[in-house]
Amino acid sequence: MNIIINGKDVAARKGETVLEAALREGYDIPHLCYHPALKPEGNCRLCLVEVGGKVTTACTTTVRDGMVIELDTEEVNKHRRTVLEMLKALVPKSPILEELSAKFGLGKVRLASSDEVCIKCGLCVRVCAELVGADALAQEGRGTETFFNPPFNEPSPDCVGCTACAFVCPVQCIKYEKTDDKITIWGKTMDRLRCTKCGASLDLTAEHMELIKKRGTNLHPENLNLCDTCSRAETLRTMKTVVESQLTLS
Amino acid sequence: MSSRIYYIYPEKCTGCRTCELSCAYSHTINGQPGVPRIHAYNTKPPLEKGIPVVCLQCDKAACVEACPTHALQRNMETGAIEVNYSLCINCHACFAACPFGNVLVEPITNRVAKCDLCKGSPKCVSFCPTGALLYK
Numbered sequence: 001m002n003i004i005i006n007g008k009d010v011a012a013r014k015g016e017t018v019l020e021a022a023l024r025e026g027y028d029i030p031h032l033c034y035h036p037a038l039k040p041e042g043n044c045r046l047c048l049v050e051v052g053g054k055v056t057t058a059c060t061t062t063v064r065d066g067m068v069i070e071l072d073t074e075e076v077n078k079h080r081r082t083v084l085e086m087l088k089a090l091v092p093k094s095p096i097l098e099e100l101s102a103k104f105g106l107g108k109v110r111l112a113s114s115d116e117v118c119i120k121c122g123l124c125v126r127v128c129a130e131l132v133g134a135d136a137l138a139q140e141g142r143g144t145e146t147f148f149n150p151p152f153n154e155p156s157p158d159c160v161g162c163t164a165c166a167f168v169c170p171v172q173c174i175k176y177e178k179t180d181d182k183i184t185i186w187g188k189t190m191d192r193l194r195c196t197k198c199g200a201s202l203d204l205t206a207e208h209m210e211l212i213k214k215r216g217t218n219l220h221p222e223n224l225n226l227c228d229t230c231s232r233a234e235t236l237r238t239m240k241t242v243v244e245s246q247l248t249l250s
Numbered sequence: 251m252s253s254r255i256y257y258i259y260p261e262k263c264t265g266c267r268t269c270e271l272s273c274a275y276s277h278t279i280n281g282q283p284g285v286p287r288i289h290a291y292n293t294k295p296p297l298e299k300g301i302p303v304v305c306l307q308c309d310k311a312a313c314v315e316a317c318p319t320h321a322l323q324r325n326m327e328t329g330a331i332e333v334n335y336s337l338c339i340n341c342h343a344c345f346a347a348c349p350f351g352n353v354l355v356e357p358i359t360n361r362v363a364k365c366d367l368c369k370g371s372p373k374c375v376s377f378c379p380t381g382a383l384l385y386k
Binding site: 036037127131132133162163164167168202203204209212215216217218219223224226227228229230231234235236239240242243244246247 | 260261289291293297299301303310311312315316318319320321336337339340341342343345346347348349350351352353354355
């Protein structure tokens with residue numbers, strides 16, 4: 001299947017989206033709420049492109065053979081600037097939004113800036129539910145009143161403290177605190193595990209470890225609570241016995 | 251399955267740790283050496299010798315099973331299990347899962363790091379002075 005991006009023939013795979021095809025072929029489309037491991041939702045509205053003369057989001061448009069796509073027309077950039085202006089009013093001091101505004105020539109933001117720090121893309125909720133499998137976050141309210149929180153904005157019993165939500169947040173608005181033995185995120189404080197041998201702090205909580213154990217049959221429970229240095233020491237001991245037996249044989 | 255295999259001959263290793271250096275300097279981050287994916291340990295007497303410990307690229311790998319986003323996938327050309335950083339959500343599940351301690355955390359970026367066989371030309375193999383490491 002072939003699509004035409006900026007007048008150039010580009011190979012595309014059946015069923016993929018315009019954004020996926022363009023990113024794979026090295027074209028740059030700004031996007032915030034797209035994550036390759038998740039189904040696209042089209043929440044941030046930044047990945048606008050022109051498909052056959054109509055402006056639409058690239059992440060939710062499936063490719064068709066012979067599709068004509070323009071990435072940088074004046075029309076697309078005009079809409080992109082408007083979207084960016086609204087996002088910037090929501091989160092005034094985000095480095096990535098600053099960078100994109102400079103790139104697309106957005107001047108002063110005409111809207112009153114909010115005191116919030118979230119662009120309402122919902123990526124944190126999707127990652128927590130679909131990838132991590134904890135399902136500790138939820139959407140609250142609608143429209144401009146949307147918030148992403150643990151249900152009822154209370155510390156969630158389901159949160160495992162993996163900090164994946166903070167990692168994927170495109171504007172880095174989810175804050176957490178890590179000390180040597182505790183982690184605090186979304187108002188919940190959890191203990192970090194310690195290596196059962198040397199006592200070094202592991203980067204995981206007991207709740208997160210329970211989730212990981214459910215994922216596979218080939219995980220070794222006796223080694224899960226060891227730090228990487230102690231695991232390597234175990235490996236070394238095994239290797240040493242092998243080498244010793246070989247040396248005595250020869 | 252890949253036709254090329256990474257061999258370790260511990261009996262030839264002298265524990266000089268040149269492999270660790272070559273690994274750290276071939277996985278640099280903004281000019282700073284990265285965490286070495288290979289470790290050469292010197293064992294205590296009675297058997298005094300070096301033993302390299304490096305990712306074994308397991309057939310049924312625990313890191314692959316533990317990954318919630320399928321960011322860890324085998325590169326069929328080199329045989330290495332590689333981290334696809336655009337899929338990775340930095341949950342460190344692979345780091346906990348590896349029973350051999352060969353998935354590491356890069357201290358500068360806090361991202362996970364593992365041996366990727368240098369995309370088909372492992373630097374530890376080319377720098378090993380005694381031929382304890384081989385990739386063919």
